[in-house]
Amino acid sequence: MNYNLALPDEILLSIEKPERYIGNEVNSVTKDKESVDIRFAMCFPDVYEIGMSHLGIQILYGMFNSYEDVWCERVYSPWTDMDAVLRKENIPLFALESQDPVKDFDFLGFTLQYEMCYTNILQILDLSKIALLAKDRTWDDPIVIGGGPCTYNPEPITDFFDIFYIGEGETKYREIFDIYKKARKDGMSRIDFLHECAKLQGIYVPAFYDVKYKEDGTILSMLPIYDDIPKVIYKEMCLNLNETFYPTKPVVPYIKITQDRVVLEIMRGCIRGCRFCQAGQLYKPLREKDVEHLKELAIEALKNTGYEEISLSSLSSSDYTMLSELIDFLIKSCNEKKVNISLPSLRIDAFSLDVMSKVQDVKKSSLTFAPEAGTQRMRDVINKGLTEEDILRGSHEAFLGGWNKVKLYFMLGLPTETDDDILGIGDIANKVAVEYFETVPKEKRNGRTIDIVASTSFFVPKPFTPFQWAPMNTKEQFLDKADKTRKGIMAQLNQKHIKYNWHEADASMMEGVLARGDRRLNEVILKAYKRGCIFDAWGEYFKFDVWMDVFKECGVDPFFYTTRVREDDEIFPWDIINPGVTKAFLLREWKTALSGKKSSNCRQQCLGCGAASYGVGVCFKERT
Incomplete structure (x- = not known):
């Protein structure tokens, strides 16, 4: 097959890690585009190194390419240097395998793993010269379809997608492809094609559902506009994993990726x-x-x-x-x-x-525990089946086995949390250090000592968990709790052996808004993107102030989605999904x-x- 790069050498040599954009890796699949009926661009809306580490894409990429009539290729978010080049030179975003423009494909599929990647979806569409809003698309645009865990509450991004696939991707795509082939052969309209797809279990076409709100901003109803599509979308699931496609020829990158x-x-x-x-x-x-x-x-x-x-x-x-x-x-x-x-x-x-x-x-890597909370009371609240005794017994066994590095992961801002729970984090870290000194005699330490890293993330309530009703802390409360944790660790006898890290409070607050948001956030996300927000998942590019300004401009209160108490019987934006x-x-x-x-x-x-x-x-x- 002829292999022509979409980018000239002078551009490739001017950007960071050109290997992200040239394709042709070991086990990547090339086909004659004239011999297939469907071309599918599979996208992870983040940088290549993150996207290439995602197992779900490797599974679907292998499965789709096992079909004779389908050619699946990959596309990732161009990093900021490449993004600037594509815009300046007016080069449309392209898929890696063929180097053809994404706009020429039949489908553009996004895997939605993390809410903070939402503006990158718009980056991909924009650079591909595909209409950002689903309502503005024609047959000249690909069908834009989203899958992955964030589709269990897709409401904040419904304006940008034609279809959401709810559940495990191995079960329904063949039917979707067959409907598509028939639709194109029969001259069916794009709307009629989407209508046919909406009849399938697990397929949510948001344009066909009408959402009404109460005066207090909560949802009154979410109902289909057609009688022949489901009122509730049930997730798709593989019933026998031994019979489900699994890739034994995953694509091997040229450069080091997150999960290599x-x-x-x-x-x-x-x-x-x-x-x-x-x-x-x-x-x-x-x-x-x-x-x-x-x-x-x-x-x-x-x-x-x-x-x-x-x-x-x-x-x-x-x-x-x-x-x-x-x-x-x-x-x-x-x-x-x-x-x-x-x-x-x-x-x-x-x-x-x-x-x-x-x-x-012989060289032991770090041992990782995730107690998640500093006291047994709090671990019972979150149903984390791990006791202090388990942690200390595990540490003891590990120290006897030669480990001397321990990572401890906790969350701050959990429901019913008290100062005692927060201070318990330092207490556990100190007890692990004490366990080391009691377990390993001085003469057996070989000049080494215990090295403990305690990390806290800020708790973000998610849909379809028991904590979907929980109020979330404010940014200020999170930072106050991180400060208390730090002081609690510094007060410990062994504090010089304990390092403390905490997560960004701004990003956690924004994740909380997007996680439990509704359709009113579509306008906010679009405006934030147009004001320069991309790569929000990367701390150095996250523009919290811009987001806050956009909320104000759109008349949307972000705290409506985070800090308020929810009634037991409230209809949630994601209740349309089962x-x-x-x-x-x-x-x-x-x-x-x-x-x-x-x-x-x-x-x-x-x-x-x-x-x-x-x-x-x-x-x-x-x-x-």
């Missing part, structure tokens, strides 16, 4: 029920992949990529029932090939530490949280969340 390794997804969902965690609810029920299937996938992917590291992906890897067998197999086959094994999302207990000892080199977990269950869990009580995990006792309606996974396994 083979990623082996071992299961989806989680049994734990942490009340702040959106992913734990959205991907219910827990479904495991067969261990023999995983062994085959691992060997194939390592062979096809040449990577020297494999990472096991899930929300809580320790809960995979065949983990020991899988690890033993990987150790045997990976040691022969000098491949490292990475195990994120492990609960730190004796079993996990034993596993980590087997797979890690993720399999019922609102009644989430409300029960919210009340249980406020009473300071824990709930059991899915393997101990079914809490009747509603996910059993899918008929698969942990809901139908024997309880422990």
Whole structure:
């Protein structure tokens, strides 16, 4: 195939990391564009290094390209230097594989992983010369479709999308492609095509739903404008992960990316029920992949990529029932090939530490605990099944095993939080340090000492969690709590061994607005973009003052979405979507949280969340 770059050499040589834009990486797919019926541009609205690390895109990219009639290519947000060049030279944004303009494609699909990337969606559309508003598009524009976790409340960005795909992407795209081919063959209008798609389960076409508001700004109703499309959109879910497409030839980049390794997804969902965690609810029920299937996938992917590291992906890897067998197999086959094994999302207990000892080199990396809160009372409120005893016992075992670096992750601003909970963060960090000095005698430290990093993020309530009713702290409250945490750590006996980091309060407040926002935010996002807001997820580019000015201009109160108390029966903007977990269950869990009580995990006792309606996974396994 002829390979002509969209950019001349003088531009490529003038920008940072030109490898982001030239395509042709190992395992990237090229096809003859005349031989396919559908061209799909798959976009991650952030810089190449972040987007290339995303497993979901690798899965859909591989699956779409396995269809003879579809060619899927990739596009990422051009970094700021490239953005300036494209605008100055009037060069349309292009896909990596063919280097053809994105506007020439049939579909432009966005994966929406993080609310702070919303202005980058508009950057992509703008640079592609595609109409920013869905209502202004014709058949000359691609169908713009969004998927990923942020589509579980897509209301703040409904004006920019033709379609939202709710749920796991492997199940419905073939039907959408077939409807598209028929629509183009039969001369169907764009609106009629979207109408046909809107009849499919999991497909939300926001233009076909009418939203009315009460005088107090809350939602009165959200209703379809046609009788033949659903009133509620049910998420799509893979019922058997062993039969679902999984890429064993992922694209291998030229440059270092955030997750530069083979990623082996071992299961989806989680049994734990942490009340702040959106992913734990959205991907219910827990479904495991067969261990023999995983062994085959691992060997194939390592062979096809040449990577020297494999990472096991899930929300809580320790809960995979065949983990020991899988690890033993990987150790045997990976040691022969000098491949490292990475195990994120492990609960730190004796079993996990034993596993980590087997797979890690003599040089021990940091041990990571996520207590999330500084006291047991607060951990019970958030249903985090981790006690201080667990942390200290895990630390003890780790120190005996040779670890001396510990990372501790906490949240500030959780519902019912008190000063005692905040000061407890420093207390736990100090106790871990004490555990080190009591566990490792001076003569065995080899000149090393304990190194603890305590990090706090600010709690952002998310849709479809028990905390979707919770008021969020203000920026000022967050900063005050970070200051109290810092002072609490500085007051500890071992404070010189503890480093403290905290997250940006401005960005957390903005994330909170976008996470629980409604359609009135579309105008705000569009204006903010036109005033220069892109790469809001990157601290150095986030223009908080511009956002605040735009809220004022649009007559929208950002605190309506963050700090106010919500009534039990309020209609939320995302109630039009059914993720399999019922609102009644989430409300029960919210009340249980406020009473300071824990709930059991899915393997101990079914809490009747509603996910059993899918008929698969942990809901139908024997309880422990």
